[in-house]
Amino acid sequence: MKPDLRGLLSKHHLVWQGNTADGKGSGVSTGFAELDQALPTRGWPEAALTEIAVPYWGLGELRLLLPAMVHLNRQKRRIVWIAPPYLPYAPALARAGLDLQYVMVVDTQSGNVSWAMERLSSFRSCGMVLAWPMRLSEVEARRLQLAAETGGGIGIVLRAEDTRWRASSAALRLKIEPLDGEIAINILKARGGSHRPRVAVSL
Amino acid sequence: MQHAAQHAVSLDRGTASGVARAPSSFLWAAVDLPFLALEALHIGVNEYAVVTEPSRRGEIVHQASENARSVGIKPGMNVNAALAIWASLQVCPRDPDAERRYLHEFHHWAGRFTPTVSTEPPTTLLFEVAASLKLFDGVEALYDRLRRELDQTGHRCYLALTPTPGASSMLAAAGRETLITDRADLRMSMQALPIHSLGLAGETLRRLRAAGVSSLEELWRLPRHDLARRFGPDVVRKLDQALGMRPDPRRIDAIPDCFERHRELEAETVEAGFILQAARFLLKQFSDFLTARSAVASEVQVWLKHAGKPATRIDVGTRLPMRDAGQWERLLREHIQRRELCAPVRGIRLSGSGLRSINPASGDLFETPDAVGDWARALDELEARLGKKNLWMPKVLADHRPEHAWKRSPPAVDQADVSCPPHRPLWLLDEPRRLNCQANDVSGSGSFNIIDGPERIESGWWDDNEYCRDYYTVVCSQGRRLWVFQDLKKKSEWYLHGLFG
Numbered sequence: 001m002k003p004d005l006r007g008l009l010s011k012h013h014l015v016w017q018g019n020t021a022d023g024k025g026s027g028v029s030t031g032f033a034e035l036d037q038a039l040p041t042r043g044w045p046e047a048a049l050t051e052i053a054v055p056y057w058g059l060g061e062l063r064l065l066l067p068a069m070v071h072l073n074r075q076k077r078r079i080v081w082i083a084p085p086y087l088p089y090a091p092a093l094a095r096a097g098l099d100l101q102y103v104m105v106v107d108t109q110s111g112n113v114s115w116a117m118e119r120l121s122s123f124r125s126c127g128m129v130l131a132w133p134m135r136l137s138e139v140e141a142r143r144l145q146l147a148a149e150t151g152g153g154i155g156i157v158l159r160a161e162d163t164r165w166r167a168s169s170a171a172l173r174l175k176i177e178p179l180d181g182e183i184a185i186n187i188l189k190a191r192g193g194s195h196r197p198r199v200a201v202s203l
Numbered sequence: 204m205q206h207a208a209q210h211a212v213s214l215d216r217g218t219a220s221g222v223a224r225a226p227s228s229f230l231w232a233a234v235d236l237p238f239l240a241l242e243a244l245h246i247g248v249n250e251y252a253v254v255t256e257p258s259r260r261g262e263i264v265h266q267a268s269e270n271a272r273s274v275g276i277k278p279g280m281n282v283n284a285a286l287a288i289w290a291s292l293q294v295c296p297r298d299p300d301a302e303r304r305y306l307h308e309f310h311h312w313a314g315r316f317t318p319t320v321s322t323e324p325p326t327t328l329l330f331e332v333a334a335s336l337k338l339f340d341g342v343e344a345l346y347d348r349l350r351r352e353l354d355q356t357g358h359r360c361y362l363a364l365t366p367t368p369g370a371s372s373m374l375a376a377a378g379r380e381t382l383i384t385d386r387a388d389l390r391m392s393m394q395a396l397p398i399h400s401l402g403l404a405g406e407t408l409r410r411l412r413a414a415g416v417s418s419l420e421e422l423w424r425l426p427r428h429d430l431a432r433r434f435g436p437d438v439v440r441k442l443d444q445a446l447g448m449r450p451d452p453r454r455i456d457a458i459p460d461c462f463e464r465h466r467e468l469e470a471e472t473v474e475a476g477f478i479l480q481a482a483r484f485l486l487k488q489f490s491d492f493l494t495a496r497s498a499v500a501s502e503v504q505v506w507l508k509h510a511g512k513p514a515t516r517i518d519v520g521t522r523l524p525m526r527d528a529g530q531w532e533r534l535l536r537e538h539i540q541r542r543e544l545c546a547p548v549r550g551i552r553l554s555g556s557g558l559r560s561i562n563p564a565s566g567d568l569f570e571t572p573d574a575v576g577d578w579a580r581a582l583d584e585l586e587a588r589l590g591k592k593n594l595w596m597p598k599v600l601a602d603h604r605p606e607h608a609w610k611r612s613p614p615a616v617d618q619a620d621v622s623c624p625p626h627r628p629l630w631l632l633d634e635p636r637r638l639n640c641q642a643n644d645v646s647g648s649g650s651f652n653i654i655d656g657p658e659r660i661e662s663g664w665w666d667d668n669e670y671c672r673d674y675y676t677v678v679c680s681q682g683r684r685l686w687v688f689q690d691l692k693k694k695s696e697w698y699l700h701g702l703f704g
Contacts, residue, residue, distance in 0.1 A: 058683040062629040062704030085630075089701060090597035090609035092627035100597055104614055106585065107593040116589065119581055178682025 025171075025192075028127075028154060031067020035185060038199045039172070040192030044068050044128075048171035048191070049145040049155040057085050059176060060183045061158055063203040068154070069128055070097040077127025077153070080120050082106045083113045085132055110134040114144060121147035121155050128154045142169045230333040230342065230384065232316075232349060233371035234309060235361045237378065239326045240266040242358055243301035252293035255282050265297050302326075305358075308488070310456065312352070314495030316345075321453045327372050329453060332364070346382050365389060368453050369445035373400040386447045393445065394420035401441045407434055462492045463554040471510065471547035475539045478507065478548050482539075483532055485553040490528040493558070499524035501557035503531055505538075509546035517542060519587065522614075523579040524559055530580060537587035582614055603662040604670065605631065605700060626655055626676055628686040628701030635698035638687065651677040654684075676703070 025048060027041030036042050044050060044065075054061045069079050079102060081088055094100055106116050113133040121129045121144060129148075133140075136157060148155035157170070173188040182202045187194045236242070240254040249270055256265040262282040271292065276285045286292055302325065309328045313320045316339070319331040332345060339345040346364055353360050363374035365383040370393060374381045377396050383389060396419045398411055411434060416422055422430070422442065431439045443449035466481045482505065493500055501524040506514040517538045519531065586594050595611035602608045605627070656675030663669040672688040679685055686701035 056681060056683065058630060058685065058702030058704055059681075060684070060704065066629075086702060087609075087631040087633060088597055089605075089628055089631035090599045091605075091624065092629045092701075093597060094599050095625060095627055096629070100599065104594065104596050105611075106589065107595075108589045112589055116585055119585065123578060123581065125578060180682075183682075 028068045028071060032201045034199050035201055038187060038194055038196040040190050040194055044154045045171045046154055047149045047152045049148050050172040051157045051168055051170040053159050053175040059178055060203045066096050072127030073098050073102050076102060078102045078104060078125050080104045080126055080129045082116050082131040083108050114140040118143050118147040121153060122150040124151055126151055126153045130156045132158050138167055145169050228333060229331055229366055230364060231368040231371040232330050232332050233363045233375035234328045235375035236326045236358055238359045239302050239305060240297055241268055243298055243305050244295050250293055251289050253285055254295050254297045256297045311492050311495050319455050321455050323372060327376060329368050329372055342384055367445055367447040367451060369451050373445060389446050398422060403437060410434060462489055464488055465550055465552040467550040468548060471549045473544050473547050478539060479536055481551050482535055485551060486528040486531045489555050490526050493526035498558045498560050499526050500555045504554050506552040507548045508550040510549055512546045515544060521583045534583055534587045537584060603660050629704035630702040632700055635700045638697040638699055651679055653677050
């Protein structure tokens with residue numbers, strides 16, 4: 001692109017460019033250097049929604065999120081779990097370094113998951129809101145993204161189904177897979193652009 | 204209106220504050236509701252209607268609407284005589300309970316201005332406001348405010364403010380809206396009052412009338428010692444009390460501690476919107492009630508009344524006690540929308556509990572909602588919609604048995620410091636799930652790889668959940684890390700108990 005054309009475009013904001021600085025926001029380190037490197041926000045994007053597709057629970061999705069949870073928890077920000085598929089086990093969470101005073105679980109049916117998430121995401125004190133919805137429509141995802149922008153926390157939606165081909169307004173979309181002893185993280189979409197589509201992480 | 208406020212204002216204008224009064228002086232407000240009996244039955248003053256009560260002479264008119272009066276129907280008249288004047292007259296028997304309820308509502312309203320409130324049945328409410336003058340920016344501002352709020356109630360009523368309770372209630376009952384702050388002006392404003400204003404016994408009144416006395420002015424003209432001798436000591440006492448020359452103690456009613464009100468719906472309905480509309484009205488009253496007591500509440504009970512079926516009870520609780528009617532309504536809406544109604548609703552009863560007075564130190568919490576208040580409100584809404592038990596915080600307990608080493612605790616409680624063992628999974632199954640394999644399968648074949656274990660947990664002899672298990676951390680062929688155990692008591696069966704997530 002010619003320099004004067006580039007200047008004209010950026011001056012008048014005629015075209016939104018995915019890989020420019022203003023598409024990026026701040027992030028909270030994931031605790032895994034390889035993953036941080038691959039993400040435009042150098043961590044889990046704050047004030048945004050992240051969608052993680054997991055083929056089956058227990059693959060390492062919680063261990064992937066734990067370092068960021070602990071970091072937020074130390075700042076006395078809440079970690080809210082909405083409709084988790086199993087019981088978040090208190091002794092293990094405490095062992096991992098979470099202050100359970102700032103951990104809350106909301107058990108609910110599918111219809112109320114996005115409502116509860118939207119309501120809680122809009123709070124500044126909620127550092128991370130995790131939800132396991134059965135279904136999530138594009139409209140709901142959009143609303144969750146807006147709620148996360150209001151509250152400034154990290155919104156995480158974990159989904160068992162393969163949603164790769166569906167449109168979503170989440171700022172970051174990942175799909176994790178087992179990879180002999182490690183897990184592979186496919187970056188399906190990252191607002192701000194990512195140059196590495198696949199990262200292997202050893203948990 | 205013919206009863207335009209007759210402001211006999213005599214404020215000490217010379218002083219700087221304008222309302223400088225000796226602290227010992229009183230200022231009594233009297234509100235008289237001349238059409239209370241009609242209004243309690245929801246009868247407008249523009250209808251041709253009378254409220255009747257039984258007497259020795261049969262049913263007589265207790266109160267007549269304005270239109271009924273205009274055609275010559277008067278209180279005390281026989282009902283048949285009234286019907287002879289106006290054939291299509293609406294005749295309703297008096298409902299003293301409803302009247303008392305209405306008077307009580309005014310009691311709550313007055314409680315917002317002062318704790319010294321006295322109801323003087325049948326139609327008058329007295330309250331002492333001298334101590335509140337500073338708060339309400341002086342006597343004139345207070346008078347205007349009282350008048351404005353009374354107008355908003357939709358009841359016809361008269362307001363009088365004078366230094367004595369007797370003068371206030373007499374002037375209000377006579378329909379003279381008055382504001383007097385100086386005792387010296389009392390006699391002047393009261394002289395035109397008819398003698399029945401004094402509330403004397405029937406016999407005394409009859410004798411006074413026979414003597415040609417009809418107004419207080421004429422009464423005052425008579426020699427004082429003569430008055431007592433001829434008409435009894437009551438007359439002099441009441442006159443002296445009205446002018447503040449003799450103490451006039453009044454029974455001060457404590458504001459009732461519990462709040463309970465009901466409201467009938469205009470039609471039976473299952474529409475949440477209509478039910479909430481009625482509830483909003485009651486919640487507003489509840490909010491006023493709390494304001495009067497400087498209190499906040501943490502619980503509201505609502506009964507939805509059905510025809511021929513027991514009422515549906517809804518409990519609405521909040522974690523931060525509050526008095527904001529709007530927030531109560533939001534919570535109640537979630538409850539009502541969630542509830543299946545067994546029958547149409549015809550009325551609502553609302554009562555409040557968990558009352559406590561506001562701690563002055565945390566007063567600003569309720570005035571300017573901060574993050575803590577917002578968070579508590581959000582949790583209340585979540586609980587109202589999802590159910591109380593569905594909101595919890597994981598808590599660690601000191602127990603070796605994995606199922607007993609944690610519990611659900613309601614949000615916002617203190618966490619005890621308990622040491623936590625290593626090698627625990629982040630996900631726990633509700634119940635251990637039996638695995639269809641034998642011991643040698645797990646340890647020997649390729650379906651599982653043991654990466655940690657065994658950890659023997661043998662505990663619980665003190666209750667019925669005694670067990671003996673060997674726990675292992677294994678990785679399955681899918682790449683999941685699992686927490687399994689071998690139950691050494693049950694023929695060494697294998698169970699899945701957790702996932703490392």
